[in-house]
Amino acid sequence: MKIVIIGAVAGGTSAAAKARRNDEEAEIIIFDKDKDISYSGCGLPYYIGNKVKNRSQLVPRDAGFFKNKYNIDIFTEHEVLNLDVLKKKLTVKNLKTEEVFMEGFDKLIISSGASPVIPNIPGINNENVFYLRNVQSADRIKAFIKENKPKQAIIIGSGFIGLEMTENLKNLAIMVTVVELAAQVMTPLDKDMALYIQNYLKKKEIKLVLGDSVAAIEGEFPNAKVVLGSGQEIATDFVVAAVGIKPNIELAQKAGIELGASGAISVNKKMQTNFEYIYACGDCSESYSLITGKNFYRPLGSTANKTGRIVGDSITGGNLEFRGILGTGIFKLFDLVIAYTGLTEKEALKEGYAVVVCHNIKPDKVTYYGGEEMTIKAVADKKTGKLLGAQIIGTNGVDKRIDVLATALTFGAKAEDLFHLDLAYSPPFSTTKDPVMYTGMILDNAINKGRELITPEELKTRIEKGEKIKVIDTRVSKQYEECNAPACQDTILKILR
Amino acid sequence: MKIVIIGAVAGGTSAAAKARRNDEEAEIIIFDKDKDISYSGCGLPYYIGNKVKNRSQLVPRDAGFFKNKYNIDIFTEHEVLNLDVLKKKLTVKNLKTEEVFMEGFDKLIISSGASPVIPNIPGINNENVFYLRNVQSADRIKAFIKENKPKQAIIIGSGFIGLEMTENLKNLAIMVTVVELAAQVMTPLDKDMALYIQNYLKKKEIKLVLGDSVAAIEGEFPNAKVVLGSGQEIATDFVVAAVGIKPNIELAQKAGIELGASGAISVNKKMQTNFEYIYACGDCSESYSLITGKNFYRPLGSTANKTGRIVGDSITGGNLEFRGILGTGIFKLFDLVIAYTGLTEKEALKEGYAVVVCHNIKPDKVTYYGGEEMTIKAVADKKTGKLLGAQIIGTNGVDKRIDVLATALTFGAKAEDLFHLDLAYSPPFSTTKDPVMYTGMILDNAINKGRELITPEELKTRIEKGEKIKVIDTRVSKQYEECNAPACQDTILKILR
Numbered sequence: 005m006k007i008v009i010i011g012a013v014a015g016g017t018s019a020a021a022k023a024r025r026n027d028e029e030a031e032i033i034i035f036d037k038d039k040d041i042s043y044s045g046c047g048l049p050y051y052i053g054n055k056v057k058n059r060s061q062l063v064p065r066d067a068g069f070f071k072n073k074y075n076i077d078i079f080t081e082h083e084v085l086n087l088d089v090l091k092k093k094l095t096v097k098n099l100k101t102e103e104v105f106m107e108g109f110d111k112l113i114i115s116s117g118a119s120p121v122i123p124n125i126p127g128i129n130n131e132n133v134f135y136l137r138n139v140q141s142a143d144r145i146k147a148f149i150k151e152n153k154p155k156q157a158i159i160i161g162s163g164f165i166g167l168e169m170t171e172n173l174k175n176l177a178i179m180v181t182v183v184e185l186a187a188q189v190m191t192p193l194d195k196d197m198a199l200y201i202q203n204y205l206k207k208k209e210i211k212l213v214l215g216d217s218v219a220a221i222e223g224e225f226p227n228a229k230v231v232l233g234s235g236q237e238i239a240t241d242f243v244v245a246a247v248g249i250k251p252n253i254e255l256a257q258k259a260g261i262e263l264g265a266s267g268a269i270s271v272n273k274k275m276q277t278n279f280e281y282i283y284a285c286g287d288c289s290e291s292y293s294l295i296t297g298k299n300f301y302r303p304l305g306s307t308a309n310k311t312g313r314i315v316g317d318s319i320t321g322g323n324l325e326f327r328g329i330l331g332t333g334i335f336k337l338f339d340l341v342i343a344y345t346g347l348t349e350k351e352a353l354k355e356g357y358a359v360v361v362c363h364n365i366k367p368d369k370v371t372y373y374g375g376e377e378m379t380i381k382a383v384a385d386k387k388t389g390k391l392l393g394a395q396i397i398g399t400n401g402v403d404k405r406i407d408v409l410a411t412a413l414t415f416g417a418k419a420e421d422l423f424h425l426d427l428a429y430s431p432p433f434s435t436t437k438d439p440v441m442y443t444g445m446i447l448d449n450a451i452n453k454g455r456e457l458i459t460p461e462e463l464k465t466r467i468e469k470g471e472k473i474k475v476i477d478t479r480v481s482k483q484y485e486e487c488n489a490p491a492c493q494d495t496i497l498k499i500l501r
Numbered sequence: 502m503k504i505v506i507i508g509a510v511a512g513g514t515s516a517a518a519k520a521r522r523n524d525e526e527a528e529i530i531i532f533d534k535d536k537d538i539s540y541s542g543c544g545l546p547y548y549i550g551n552k553v554k555n556r557s558q559l560v561p562r563d564a565g566f567f568k569n570k571y572n573i574d575i576f577t578e579h580e581v582l583n584l585d586v587l588k589k590k591l592t593v594k595n596l597k598t599e600e601v602f603m604e605g606f607d608k609l610i611i612s613s614g615a616s617p618v619i620p621n622i623p624g625i626n627n628e629n630v631f632y633l634r635n636v637q638s639a640d641r642i643k644a645f646i647k648e649n650k651p652k653q654a655i656i657i658g659s660g661f662i663g664l665e666m667t668e669n670l671k672n673l674a675i676m677v678t679v680v681e682l683a684a685q686v687m688t689p690l691d692k693d694m695a696l697y698i699q700n701y702l703k704k705k706e707i708k709l710v711l712g713d714s715v716a717a718i719e720g721e722f723p724n725a726k727v728v729l730g731s732g733q734e735i736a737t738d739f740v741v742a743a744v745g746i747k748p749n750i751e752l753a754q755k756a757g758i759e760l761g762a763s764g765a766i767s768v769n770k771k772m773q774t775n776f777e778y779i780y781a782c783g784d785c786s787e788s789y790s791l792i793t794g795k796n797f798y799r800p801l802g803s804t805a806n807k808t809g810r811i812v813g814d815s816i817t818g819g820n821l822e823f824r825g826i827l828g829t830g831i832f833k834l835f836d837l838v839i840a841y842t843g844l845t846e847k848e849a850l851k852e853g854y855a856v857v858v859c860h861n862i863k864p865d866k867v868t869y870y871g872g873e874e875m876t877i878k879a880v881a882d883k884k885t886g887k888l889l890g891a892q893i894i895g896t897n898g899v900d901k902r903i904d905v906l907a908t909a910l911t912f913g914a915k916a917e918d919l920f921h922l923d924l925a926y927s928p929p930f931s932t933t934k935d936p937v938m939y940t941g942m943i944l945d946n947a948i949n950k951g952r953e954l955i956t957p958e959e960l961k962t963r964i965e966k967g968e969k970i971k972v973i974d975t976r977v978s979k980q981y982e983e984c985n986a987p988a989c990q991d992t993i994l995k996i997l998r
Binding site for chain 1: 547553665802829838867868901904905924930934
C-alpha cells in the first residue's frame with residue numbers, strides 16, 4: 005500500500021507516524037511546499053519574543069529524522085499542483101529544481117493546513133507588514149526587528165495570535181497598538197469576559213482600538229502609518245496582521261472534494277472525504293462540536309495532532325474515530341491566563357438553550373499560600389442541567405480548571421456533578437472545595453434549588469426596559485471603589501452607581 | 502428544629518453553614534473542645550515552616566464570625582462527655598468553668614474529627630516529642646524550635662504529613678531523619694513510585710530509615726536519642742510522630758452508634774448513622790470508594806468539607822447524597838509534587854482486577870518553554886478497559902493531570918477515552934497531546950491493540966523464575982548512566998545491568 009500525504013506539519017506527520025506504527029510495510033511519502041516540517045506553529049510568538057532561544061527548538065525534526073525513525077520519505081519544497089481523484093495521481097513540483105512529476109497513491113491524506121487571512125487593503129504588501137504563518141514568516145519578523153530596532157507596532161486583530169504577539173513584542177520594548185474590528189477583543193469569548201482582557205491591556209500600557217478597521221497602510225519604515233476606517237491615523241514602524249486563518253482547500257476543491265459549510269474540507273468520523281480513499285486532517289479539515297453535534301471550523305494544534313493520529317489509524321485499518329471537540333483553547337497574556345471550552349453564553353443562546361450563567365470568582369489556592377483570584381464564567385442548560393461551556397481568566401491554575409471542566413463536559417457532566425468531584429487538595433494547589441466545585445454548586449443552586457442568577461447584562465436590559473428592580477449591592481467598599489476606578493471604566497456594574 | 506453539632510473544624514462548620522443556607526429558622530449550635538475552630542489543618546506544616554506567616558491566616562474565623570454571618574452559636578472549649586441517643590441529649594462540659602450541663606437536640610451531627618495515632622513506646626510523652634493535630638499542637642512545635650534552635654529532628658512515619666513536615670523542618674535548617682516501619686515511604690503509593698520519592702529525599706540530604714521501628718525515645722533535649730527496633734541509635738533534638746490518624750469515635754461508640762469495618766462511624770449516602778436523626782461527617786466517618794463501591798477510611802480535608810456540606814443539606818431536607826470518593830491526594834515535597842487518585846496497582850490486584858499498568862514519562866509542557874518530566878503510573882482493568890487509578894510524580898503540572906484523571910475516573914472513563922479529551926494546549930501549559938492523553942493511548946494499546954506492557958517488577962519475577970526473556974534495552978546512554986548512578990541505587994531497572 006502506498007500512502008501519500010500532503011503537508012508535513014502537525015496533522016500530516018501525526019498521521020504518518022501512526023500509520024507506520026500500525027503498518028510496517030506501507031510506503032509512506034509526504035510532500036510539503038515549505039522548507040521546515042513538523043514545527044511548532046504555536047511557539048512562533050515566543051520565538052519572536054526570544055522566549056524560545058533557538059530556531060531548532062521549534063523545528064526539532066527534519067526529513068532525516070522521519071526516514072531514520074519511521075522509514076517515511078518527506079519531500080520538502082515540493083508543491084502539489086494537482087490532484088486527480090479518479091486516476092489517484094498527484095502532479096508535484098519540486099520548487100528547488102522546478103521539475104514537475106506525477107505521483108500515484110493508493111490512499112491520500114490531505115493535511116494542507118491553513119493560511120492567514122490577508123485583509124484586502126492598500127499597503128498590505130508593504131515590506132513592513134507581516135503575518136504569522138510558518139517559521140520563515142517568523143524569521144522575517146525577527147530579522148526586521150533586529151535590523152530596524154522598531155519602537156512601535158500595530159497588530160491588526162485581537163484573537164489569541166494577536167494577543168500573544170502583543171505580549172512578545174511588548175517584552176521586546178516595542179509599544180503596541182491593537183486594532184480590532186469588533187467591539188471587544190478575543191471574539192471567541194463573551195463580551196463580559198473580554199472586558200477583563202481589555203482592562204488588563206490598559207494596565208499593561210497596550211493601546212487598544214475597538215470597533216475600527218484598518219483602511220490603509222501608508223509609507224514604509226521609518227515613515228509608515230496606518231489609516232483607520234474612522235479616519236484616525238496612527239504612526240507605526242511595522243504591522244502584524246492577525247485577523248484570522250482560513251483552510252488551505254484550493255487543491256482539494258479543484259479536485260472535487262467536498263467542503264463543509266465552514267469552507268473547510270468535510271470529513272466523516274474516520275476523517276474520510278467524499279472519496280473513501282482520500283482523508284483530510286488538521287487545519288484544512290472541518291471539525292464538529294461535542295456539545296451541539298454540529299460541524300464547525302476550529303483550527304488548533306491540539307486538534308490537528310488528534311485528527312492526524314485518527315487518520316493514520318483509520319487509513320491502516322484501525323478503529324479510531326473522531327469524537328468531536330469542545331474547541332478548548334488557552335493562551336497567556338503577560339501574567340494573565342485566558343482559557344475557554346465548550347459554548348459561550350452567546351453561542352448557547354444562539355443554539356436555543358435555556359441558558360443559566362454564573363460568574364464565580366475564587367482564589368486558585370488557599371490565600372495564605374499565595375492564592376490569587378480567577379473568574380470562571382460557566383454556562384449550563386436549565387432544561388437538562390448539563391454544563392455547556394466555561395471561560396476562565398486568572399493568573400495561576402486556570403489551565404487546570406479548564407481541563408477539568410473540558411473533561412467533565414466530554415462525559416456530559418451536569419452542573420450538579422461538579423461538587424462531587426474528588427479533586428486533589430492541599431494548600432499549595434487548591435482550596436478545600438476547588439473553584440470548579442463551587443462553579444457547579446452555584447449553577448446547581450440556580451438550576452435546581454430556586455436560587456436564580458442574573459447577569460449584569462440582563463439586569464441592565466431589564467432596568468432599561470423600565471422594570472422596577474430592587475438591587476442590593478453586597479460588595480464590600482474595596483470592591484465598590486475598584487469598580488469606580490478609571491481602570492474599570494467599562495465595567496457593566498457601573499450602572500449600579 | 503434544633504441542630505446540634507459536635508466539632509467545629511472542616512466537617513462541622515461546612516454542615517452548619519449549608520444547613521443555615523437551606524433553613525433560616527433552625528437553631529444551630531456547635532460544641533468543640535478545642536480553642537480554635539474552622540482552621541486549616543492542612544496548612545499546619547507550612548505554619549511551622551514559616552511559609553504561613555501569621556497564625557490568624559490558618560484560623561481566619563472565630564465564633565463571632567459564625568454568629569454574625571450565619572446566626573450559628575459555637576461554644577469552644579466545650580467537651581461533649583456523653584450522648585444519650587434515645588433521649589436525644591448531650592452531656593456537655595465547659596472546660597473553662599468546669600460546668601457540666603445537658604443539651605437536647607432534634608438532630609445531631611457528629612463531626613468529631615480524628616487524632617494522631619500515638620505509638621506505644623517508652624519516652625513517647627517526653628517534652629521533645631510532638632504530634633500534628635491542631636493549631637495548638639503546631640504552636641508547641643514552633644515554640645520548641647524558637648526556644649531551643651534545634652539542629653536535628655526525627656520524624657516517625659513517611660505519609661504525607663511526615664513528608665510535608667520533612668520539607669518544612671529542612672527549610673528551617675534542621676537536619677531531618679525519617680524513620681518508616683514499611684519497606685517504602687508513602688505506603689498509599691506503589692513501591693515503584695515511592696522509589697522516586699526515596700531517591701529524591703537522598704538528593705535533598707534527608708536521612709531515611711526504612712523497614713525499622715522506633716523502640717524508644719530516650720533523654721530530653723539536648724541529650725535525646727531514638728533507639729530503633731534494629732538496635733541502631735540516632736541522636737536527635739526532637740521527634741515528630743506522624744504514623745497515622747484514627748477517627749474520634751469513643752463518644753459515638755459508647756452511645757451505640759455503629760462503626761464500620763474501618764473503625765470509623767458508618768453512614769449511609771445521606772450521611773446518617775444507624776439512628777436516622779444522627780449524622781456523621783468529616784474525619785470521624787467512613788467513606789466508600791467510587792471505584793470498588795466498598796467502604797474505606799480516607800480522612801482528608803477535601804472530603805471533610807464535602808461530607809459536611811452533604812450533611813448540612815441532607816439534615817434540612819435537601820437531596821444531596823454522598824457519591825463516594827477516589828481518595829485523591831496531593832502533596833508537595835520541596836520541588837517535587839506527588840499525587841494519586843483511585844486504585845494503586847497493589848490495591849487493584851488485591852481487588853482481583855486484570856490489571857494493566859503503564860509508566861508514562863512526559864514533559865508537563867513543551868520543552869522549549871521549560872517543560873520538565875513527570876511520571877504517570879496509571880492502572881486500568883483489562884476486562885472492561887476502564888481506568889482504575891493513577892499516581893503522578895513530577896515538578897510542574899502534576900496537580901492538573903491528577904485532577905483531569907480524577908474527573909475522568911469519576912465518569913467511569915475507559916483508557917481509550919483519554920486520547921479524545923479536548924484539553925487546552927498552548928506552549929506555556931501543555932504539549933499538543935497532553936501527558937494524560939498519552940497515558941490513555943499507551944493503556945489502550947496494551948488493552949485493545951495487542952501491545953502488551955510489562956512492569957519492571959513482573960520482569961524481575963519472571964527472570965527470577967527462570968523464564969527465558971530477551972530484553973532489548975532501548976534507553977539512550979544518558980538514561981542508562983543515570984540509572985547506574987548512586988542516587989538511583991534502588992531502581993528496579995538495575996536488574997538489567
